[in-house]
Amino acid sequence: MSAPYPxxxxxxxxxxxxxxxxxxxxxxxxxLRSFDEAPVTDEPGARRYNDLADAARGVDIIIEAIVEDLSAKRTLLRYLEGIVPEAIIASTTSTFLPSGLATSPAQRRRLLLAHFFNPADVVPLVEVVPAESTDRDAVETVIRMLRATGKSVVRLQREVDGLVANRLQAALIREAMHLRARGVASAEDIDRVLTTGLGPRWSAAGCFEVMDQGGLDVWARVLRRLVPDLASGHECADEVDELVLRGQLGVKSGRGFASHDSDAAERYRHAVEGAFGARRDDS
Ligand SMILES: NC(=O)c1ccc[n+]([C@@H]2O[C@H](COP(=O)([O-])OP(=O)(O)OC[C@H]3O[C@@H](n4cnc5c(N)ncnc54)[C@H](O)[C@@H]3O)[C@@H](O)[C@H]2O)c1
Incomplete structure (x- = not known):
């Protein structure tokens, strides 16, 4: 257990x-406080408020984790600007950039992204992304708080769509779908390449270290030959659109690339916890 962070x-x-x-x-x-506009069940460990103005009174940091809808987020941010103009706001949006979220020049100095990964209590990484206008103090305050809770913080030097993790993930997914569409391997086998090969190795060493270990002379030849043959189009997005139109949304609809039973989400959570050596603590 980490030391209390005041x-x-x-x-x-x-x-x-x-x-x-x-x-x-x-x-x-x-x-630690929480607020949701809907009557959702409490999450233990935070003091739940039914009124946002009460919840926000005197807070140092607000973590915005509402629905991924720009107008809903901006309406909330405008309201917060009126009631707690001094609070730092960290949004966990996966889509919007901090410069496009802030609703006033003053808020632009105190707003940044703290992009967590699901399950947020299990995956250590948080990408912290300030806008050009965000005060350095605000960024450092959020980073100190996250590190105090044991998070692994990566601070981006500038805003970019998708941040680092989702860009890397999308690049890999595009090639995986290309290989599947060409009949090189099934979705299941491509996933096995990741879960029993690349994934565990990447958990020990990232791609730059893997290249250094393998030898840059070797990697220069590999990249020269392979990169021109890699997928570079947008077909993967069309293919996923078609699945969505057919109602194949993945675990939540029971079918995506594969069929899923009702325990699939829970099994996934356990598998991710196992991968990170996390201990279940629902107390
Ligand atoms: N789901 C993921 O894997 C994931 C990963 C990283 C980041 N994110 C980002 O996190 C944010 C939340 O995503 P989620 O998947 O938890 O969404 P969700 O739909 O599960 O939860 C959103 C919650 O916000 C509440 N809400 C909506 N409008 C509100 C308002 N104005 N005031 C107070 N509460 C409000 C809803 O009642 C709901 O409980 C999004 O910005 C998303 O991009 C999601």
């Missing part, structure tokens, strides 16, 4: 991400 932090939105974020911060942040 701060007032409010998590707004108790959905998939907000709940995980509360679990990640509880026990460390001394005054």
């Amino acid at each position: 701060a007032s932090v409010l998590v707004i939105g108790l959905g998939t991400m907000g709940r995980g974020i509360v679990r990640a911060l509880r026990g460390t942040v001394t005054d």
Whole structure:
């Protein structure tokens, strides 16, 4: 258990991400609060408020984890600007950039992204992304709080769509779908290449270290030959659109690339916890 971190932090939105974020911060942040506009069940470890103005009173940091809708987020941010103009706001959006979220020049100095990964209490990584206008103090305050809870923080030097992790993931997914569409291997076998080969190795050493270990002379030849043959189009997005139109949404609809039973989400959570050596602590 990490040492107590004296701060007032409010998590707004108790959905998939907000709940995980509360679990990640509880026990460390001394005054942890939560608010959701819907009557969702409480997440233990945070003081739940029914009124946003009460919840936000005197907070140092607000973590915005509401629905991925720009107008809903901006309406909330405009309201917060009126009631707690001094609070730092960290949004966990996967889509919007900090410069496009802030609703006033003053808020632009105190708003940044803290992009968690689902399950947020299990995956250590948080990408922190300031806008050009974000005050350095605001960024450092959020990073200190996250590190106090044991998070692995990567601070991006500038805004970019998808940040680092989702860009790397999308590049890999495009090639995986290309290989599947060409009949080189099934989705299951491509996933096995990741889960029993590349993935565990990447958990020990990232791609730059893997290249250094293998020898850059070797990698120069590999890249020269392979890169021109890699997928570079947009077909993978069309293919996923077609699955969505057919109602194949993945685990939530029972079928995506594969069929899934009702325990699939729970098995996934356990598998991810196992991969990170996480201990279940629902107390
Ligand atoms: N789901 C993921 O894997 C994932 C990963 C990283 C980041 N994110 C980002 O996290 C954010 C939340 O995503 P999620 O998957 O948890 O969504 P979700 O739909 O599971 O939860 C959203 C919650 O916000 C509440 N809410 C909506 N509008 C509100 C408002 N105005 N005030 C207070 N509460 C409000 C809803 O009642 C709901 O409980 C999004 O910005 C998303 O891009 C999601």
